[in-house]
Amino acid sequence: MNYWLMKSEPDAFGLDDLAARPDRTEPWDGVRNYQARNMLRDAMRPGDQILFYHSNCTVPGVVGIAEVASDAYPDSTAFDPEAKYFDPKSDPEKPRWYLVEVRYVRHLKRTLSLAELKAHADGALAGFPLVRNGNRLSVMPVTPEQWDFILALESETD
DNA sequence: GCCAACGTTGGC
């Protein structure tokens, strides 16, 4: 089993929105970055655990846990001229973009803010892409050690 | 709203 972090803008689709979905599951469409695509398509498996991260908001940070709920399959929004993430270069016969379905697991007891995580950028979280400047990856791998460290912060008083 | 980081595009 693998661990991941996925970003979402709470104004567009946040953890509460995921929890409110039928079966608490949502197809994670709109990924249009090759690095992220490769991880979705080639490495994610059902049951993989996800740190759910809120970006572009008052307190960016990890707010909950989700899990991968399907194998990767082509992102059909890329074929739809009306869709926000339409990509005319993605051919249904040879899809360029993929998605996985994501299922809500739980909210964290408190938000683990980016600022708090960054305090460990030279320690336990050295090498974690999220705490590097200018990182724009919306999907990134998390090592088991990073996963355990981050979730241990949940029980600490901030 | 600003701006740094960085991925993508396209001219050559």
Next chain:
DNA sequence: GCCAACGTTGGC
């Protein structure tokens, strides 16, 4: 294949 221009992400 280089690289400048451009667009987007996302923290602040």
